[in-house]
Amino acid sequence: IELAIDGGDNPDSIATLTSDPLAGVAVNYTGERHDLDEVRLLSPVIPRSKVIGVGKNYADHAAEMGGEVPEAPLLFFKPNTSVIGPNETIIRPAGVTDLQYEGELAVVIGRICKQVPVERVPDVIFGYTIGNDVTARDWQRTDGQWARAKGSDTFLPLGPWINTHLTLDEAGKLEIETRLGDDVRQHGSTSQMVRGVAELVSYITQSITLLPGDVILTGTPAGVGPMEPGDEVHVSVTGLGTLSNPVADE
């Protein structure tokens, strides 16, 4: 069964499935269908193990952060407790004064894998979604390690769905746009990544095993900036829809 075509044929509704496509068992349609405006979408995946972020993977963003592109991919973890879904509220913790959005292409892993050669990376990818790598920039500056700055609760909106039928080549040519309210703040293309998806997955898995449902955040283009309580942030990626989240104080 080709689940992927359903979205194209029925853009305003969802079909329910008999099981979790990431669980490695046969999946079919239940026959149930709901209009999108009748349901509340949750994060399309809660990683059972980890989210790995990649810092400074767009040259224009590395430059605006006052640094150069790192010699090797700059990796950091976000825990599954930081994940929220579409339209859920990003919470600015007490003490944070500079909470920023970072719109990104997110890769969802489909198979347990390690030391994946670049040419085998398509075999381990389940699909693609949108991530907002929310960052407490003030904590990032003072903490040294980014656990609190990037790993706090609600700091990883994911969704609205997972696109499972993109080729690696297609994933490398998507437009990313982040809007704060109506203002476009980030506009880039995944073609501007310093290291593409295949290189990142291969590099990470040299020493780290990935599990089905693990997520790789591939970095953000230039234009990062602060969000204030009352704002709504929207990240759109070609073919992946729009991930919208309001911002509130704790």
Next chain:
Amino acid sequence: IELAIDGGDNPDSIATLTSDPLAGVAVNYTGERHDLDEVRLLSPVIPRSKVIGVGKNYADHAAEMGGEVPEAPLLFFKPNTSVIGPNETIIRPAGVTDLQYEGELAVVIGRICKQVPVERVPDVIFGYTIGNDVTARDWQRTDGQWARAKGSDTFLPLGPWINTHLTLDEAGKLEIETRLGDDVRQHGSTSQMVRGVAELVSYITQSITLLPGDVILTGTPAGVGPMEPGDEVHVSVTGLGTLSNPVADE
């Protein structure tokens, strides 16, 4: 049922349980018992969410690393894919030349919790075990963020068991000793921690939710140093036994 007393009455054997004590359901003995030398112990916990490490939490270790104690706890994540059990092999990845041990007291969380006041921390602790916060010191120096240096596969031996009947006060007065082969390399006391367990859990949970099975590594005393393939590393903590692991090249 008081499971905790079993170990004291039967130090050379294990009793099997009807369920996972971290799952929040009633647990009893099955009646089965095995001698310790007939079984292979696995890690006593695989976190469903995260391990949070605390850097430079002993002043003598901060000094040997050429730095001072940080103003706030220095937090970093290790993923559940880095966890191994007693006697499992620590693998030195290709390209790593300086793989080091860090013997630590590990706290296992028992309840979902957030913003825990210091005086309520005992309520959210399931128990204590030993952790070896294995670190690729060369990657730690070059990578900036410590994901690869501390989060690679096999970089977190945990065990051999979880002690569920220590008070916070008792946990703050345990001796830690790390031996490489027969040589004592680290010898300290948890009383030397810059921030104790209650302060760490309270600080972390200000912005990060902890789940049952999450693990906090409380930092390592002075004496860290390299392990070579063929070595065996042993971390002992008063009342928690000894966690032993051999080291091998990939």
